[in-house]
Amino acid sequence: MDLTRREFLKTSAATATATAAGISVPAAVLAESGKGDADIQWDKGVCRFCGTGCGIMVGTKDGRVVATKGDPDAPVNKGLNCIKGYFNGKIQYGQDRLTQPLMRMKDGKFDKNGKFQAVSWETAFDEMTRQFKKTYNEMGPAGVAVFGSGQYTIPEGYTMAKLMKAGFRSNNIDPNARHCMASAVVAFIQTFGIDEPAGNYDDIEHTDTVITWGANMAECHPILWARVSDRRLTNDNVKLVNLTTISNQTSDIADSEIVFKPGSDLAIQNYLMREIIKRNAVDHDFVKKHCVFATGPYDIGYGMRPTDKYAFEAEKDIQVKELRVTLDKHEAIAQRRKEGEVVEQKNTKKPVKHWMISFEEFKRGVEPYTLDFVAEVSKGDANESMDQYKAKLKALADLYADPKRKVTSFWTMGFNQHYRGSWVNEQIYALHLLLGKQAMPGNGAFSLTGQPSACGTAREVGTFAHRLPADMVVFNPKHRARSEKLWKLPANTLNPKVGSHITKIMRDLEDGSIKWAWVQVNNPFQATANANHWIKAARKMDNFLVVSDPYPTVSAKVADLILPTAMIFEKWGLYGNAERRTQAWRQQVAPPGEAMADVWQHLEFAKRFTLKEVWGEKTVPGLKAKGFEDGKLPDVLAEAQKMGYSPEDTLYDVLFATKDNLKVKWPDTAVAKGHGNHIAEKLGDGWFPEKALFNEYREFGVNFQHDLAEFDVYYGDKVRGLKWPVIDGKETQWRFNEKYDPYCAKGSGFDFYGKALKALPSGDLDKVTKKDKTSLAHKAKIFFRPYAAPPEQPDKNYDLWFSTGRVLEHWHTGTMTRRVPELHRAVPTAQLFMNPDDAEKRGLKRNDLVWIESRRGKIKALLETQGRNRPAPGYTFAAFFDEGVFVNKVCLDVTCPMSKEEDFKKAAIKVYKA
Amino acid sequence: MNDKQQSVRLGPNGKPVRYFVMPDSLSGKLQVWRYLLLRRAVQLGLLLLFFGTVNWDWKIAEQPVLTGNLSSSELLGFLPLADPFAVLQIMLTRQIPQQEVLIGAAIILAAVALIGGRTWCAWVCPLNMVTDLAAWTRRRLGIKDVFILSRQIRYTVLALTLFLSALTGVAAFEWISPISMLHRELIYGIGAGWIAVIGVFLFDLFILRNGWCGHLCPLGAFYAVIGKVALLRIAFDTPTCTHCGECAKICPEPQVLNIKAASVAGMIASGECTNCGRCIAVCPEDTLKFDLRHHIQNQQVPNTTESQQRRAA
């Protein structure tokens, strides 16, 4: 008998339940349930939460959202939702919704140490403008900053990016998406020369192997996981492998679970590539035609400050690793060096530089990664036998290497939030490219995102400190010129110096080099690691912090001015999900009280600045670029006057309500179909900002590899989003594959046509040997990246690994989900998950209140030794949604030096009874 | 008129009969009220200890002060205390409860044997405050009884309690006891138990004087039976008594103040006496006082002998 009894029991139970659930609902029941719905008006919308991008239908009645449902026509979710999506209709009705601007006041005027009081929008903007101008005049564009968001709608991200970059000439705008997928972006750009995945969610239905790496899809991408599970259940050949540092719900349906040590994913990837080469499973034809090999420096630090001036005493022993690292035994082998060797981190300023190497060099690079070595480095569960673990690694190699198998690799924060996040991302592509399993249905490495418009807004619009729309970057003169042309700006208006990334904005606030900041659609003071520093910086330093939010968050609490903001269905908007799908919705209801959408806030703020205040000569410390005087942005007012602008024109006139844009009229009955637009109505000058600005933004991508459809197309009744590039009204399923992607050269088969970083010097594993650049247009890069040890690891004092992340019921910092009573009731607090043996050793038991202490701070949480996460001995986990369990006070603000994305997954802590 | 008559009345001991007069001075009043105040302090104090332990987490040396309620409780985390009557009822349901509660009941029984059975009624029972209030109001308003009921009925109720516990398999009195209801709900949150308490109050006020405690309560009856052997007694100093009757007027169980019997025993021998001390406070001759049984008997012996001698002579 092949089936064990247990398996048999399981299978039979599943069949029985399937039959029960398959029974159709009687028509009478359906009719009954529809009765109260007669006067509900429905419209299509998008789920407010994660990057999956489920379509929903929104039902309104008497000016309130009264119902939502999964959109049965949405290809992503086909009518389903997860439990967060189920509550989309309730998130805007929390009891403590902010409806008036609030400012810290004392004796009738603003005071940093005053108490929040309600003020008018006029007073709010006046103080905000006064403070901005004070800082801007004193410190220039570098002294102000915006915390942006991957939850900005596309028009919101676009207006803010344009206001900051074109208006204020500051690149200090960076989204929380930095903490979410910046590592993925670096790898996309470095590997393919263009951002975002080749494939799409349909890969799930095409593949026979799903490998999840540091992605608890079962909880964090629930609807996609339902698709993966369906694929697994309906086809016996399909295999699932979950690679994780903590056993989780994704393992429940997986065929194999590989629990590895934090950071050792780098070693496992190199083992797999070594195996593939050894087994001669390399698709040499594909590699030769479409790929080159590359590597870069190892001594790139960990994204910390180069000084311990601001560090707490306890932090200093980790801080010093930014300057020099003593190699441990494993790193030494992995990097072909000697144990104990002290490596000065010389390339912290230029971590992204890389050069071509030969296939032979690549082979030499992966050579040390034998099964024995990698198993020793990476085995995460002390209770697992080495033999069993090795067998699992070998089986994983079998799955990847099997030429008959299609393989899709998924990952999220396990890769991205990693001290070498860009490297692990690059290596997953390397693996797929070596095998020729990329950019085809069912084959590919697919980066999942965590926010609803991390792709659509943060990345595509470019609300990053270094980006412009459509994958362009501020330090590229051609990109600046193209942007200036499209934006009708005088030449050299745009600032060529990369601005501060989000962690650096925090550090700049701490050291006083930024004194004015605006937080939007984002709760960075809860969401940024090592939070004790930043909270102190916000409250104790001389600065002015504005927070736009619908609810009082931690960030609002440390702010000086709080602006009440409209939520998703109170405004028009578009989001772009992880599979390049752009989806749109209309305003369904009016915002409550005086709350106004972010776009309006941007436009209204822009009205308060004239060109002469911002386009004169500006000092930018450290600016060094061709065509610019060192440390200076030129005066462009004369040029502006030539273009027909007056120095007295406001930024609103010049950047937003332009002649062309004013032609895009509101009301727009064809698109609006009766829906309101509180922004257009409040502005009152007869234009339709979201539409005008979206269509303006669209110009950046058209014929530039990022084609979006026109605004109106997305609002078509039949359209459920379109995957860009949208060419001749047709979306693109698989990019870089000639069969599906019109951008591919004819006859190429595959064409990695992305334009960034496509000329490289050459060298060996350690250095550049030939400075002449070789063009590698139309090719992708296969990187060799060595294993490097995590900068902070458990030791005698802080003896446990700690990782944070999400739970299915709550989203991010819980601003919305914690205001849904049902979700709050279900998961009221973030527990610390710990192995029961570890708990026993410390004399702790389930539900005990414990202290979690790291070098950076300590917090209290309830202990959980069973349930959804099952850490091996030595590991712990707590989710970050709970303000009451302020996990980021404990987390380490190490970043991937390339992507500047923080590593929330690897801190050392100690736990003891509170 | 009356005063004149009274002033000339002489007691059996030949002394003029005096009556109780409430002193005008506060200190005098306090002297009269001393047992009342002390009883209220004990009743409320206990209630507060129970309440504070549950609701405010009161602790001494890391141990909860007094958990549970009058049915069963634990003092300072180690000393079990339990209502022996409740335990008896449980045992009659043919359940053998755990040792802990048996020890607790034994401790209370021992205490009862020491300080008098119905001392519990006057000094601990929270319902006593309700029935006292009813009795006080009744005296003020001069309400007459609706009917007369034998005080012996409580022994029938007691028997019935035990019988029904055995019959129905649940502790019969515990399930309807207004005492427990009042006490529980004061400590653990208020529900409809008040209705029963108000019922007792109204019954005592309008229908029957001392109706609940003096006639019906099987717990009181149980303690009365046990209390017969108790050590703490109201001693009766026969020679000083003028038969003024003040004690019987104030006594909630006036039948216990049978002067004849008291003279013979030198104390209030009935188990139905609640040791409330009201009689002591109102006695103008200091005839009554708390004392211990063996002490009283030691004194009585020569007395008896003397009277026997006198009779013989």
Place this chain on the structure above:
Amino acid sequence: MNTKSSTTRRDFLVKMGQGAALAATGGLIWSYLLNQQARATPFAIRPPGALADPDDFNARCIKCGQCVDACPYDTLKLATADAGIPIGTPYFIPREIPCYMCEDIPCLKACPTGAIDPALENIDDSRMGLAVIDIENCLSWQGLRCEICFRECPVQGKAISVEHHPRRISKHAMFVPLVHSSDCTGCGICEKACPTEEAAIRVVQPELVQGKIGDHYRLGWTVDTPITQEFEIRGKPDAGDRAPPTGLDYLNEGPL
């Protein structure tokens, strides 16, 4: 003298009769009340380890509230007269505060009478009730990704498991929770956590919902039943006494 004594005797007899009647009437009403109290609502959710037979529990519980004192989560309450539960006894309402299953079971330790059975050593073995899913209103049974009950279950995977099966009308799997009475403690954490407006999973007394397969049958795959190789004859058919033959009524009477 004679008359007097006979009057006294009659009075005495009448009094006896009156007393007996009073006792009987009172006793009847009283026992009726007791029965109402004890039996009308036997399905309260009790503390872990509470004696399984409601009669035993009701008899033994002294209503002292020490379990309530001991409960660190304020889960337990004593029933007030209007709670619809035997008065004064401890119970809890899972949707308000469930039992969080303390490993050291303080409520049990506090019980002086054994109404909460000290034989319970492992909290996972407690049986306060049984969770039951209303599959018509359970979101997961409709295909939504909820399964909160599963994830929050303290005996996860055993008391509540999730079975995956294809949804058929789209390429999504359903993740349907199933409760297993073998391991469900009835703590009610699932009921508390259930996000639907009225909980779609509820703790009830197993007697209310549980069926029973006949003793005469074993499910084909549940019990190993190898063919007994050395069969032993045990027990004998009734020998000797000839009982009257059966079936005669049918065979002999009635039309054909």
